[in-house]
Amino acid sequence: MQPRQAMQDRDEPADQLQGGFLDRQDGGGGRRCLGGGGAGWIRGHGEGVNQWRGQATGSRLVAIAWPLVRSCADAGEDGPMNRSADWLQQARADLELAGVSAGAGHHEWACFACHQAVVKALKGLHLKLGQQAWGHGLGRSWRELPPQAAARLADAVTDLEDRLRILDALYIPTRYPDSLPDGTPADHFGRLQSADALHHARSIVDAIGAALA
DSSP, X not given: OOOEEEEOOOOXXXXXXXXSEEEEEOTTSOEEEESTTOOEEEOXXXXXXXXXXXXXXXXXXXEEEOOSEEETTTTTOOGGGOOHHHHXXXXXXXXXHHHHHHHTTOHHHHHHHHHHHHHHHHHHHHHHTTEEEXXXXXXXXXXXXXXXXXXXXXXXXXXXXXXXXXXXXXTTTTTOGGGSSSSOHHHHOOHHHHHXXXXXXXXXXXXXXXXXX
């Protein structure tokens, strides 16, 4: 799949620029910036954006529109796109890896693998429901499910939203030392954190597996 590219033709500088993909064109010719660091409107051709992170480059503005949720039907991609079972299988493999990593004392990696397991399970659920989801935010991915599907998952997993928040908080600091005040991720994550992450991730992946059955 390739992102859609569009050249803006307005003269004013960018009003606001924050990290994330660009999506949808507003009535004034701007494109909304979604994901990463938040949302804002970008206009004009005096400022440029990097297609991955939406950072100003000083070059001519080229807006890359890559929606965070995309309908398979709208894209003309049905059968081959619906690989929900593959995503669920990989989510379960990631959970297995998380258990192995925790057992070997690599608790930071176990926590990250738990986050990734839920990312992949949610992607599989989106596909089963006829849409694609992009990005790594678990809470956002759940909220962007069709309302009935999101409600059913919340009914199946107690405190789902809070569990997703706990797992979302593991995405960056489990890997990057500069996201922590000192030391390495291996210094900051231990047995209790990985056990907690495994508990939450298993509950969510199991519930999604039941929804896909």
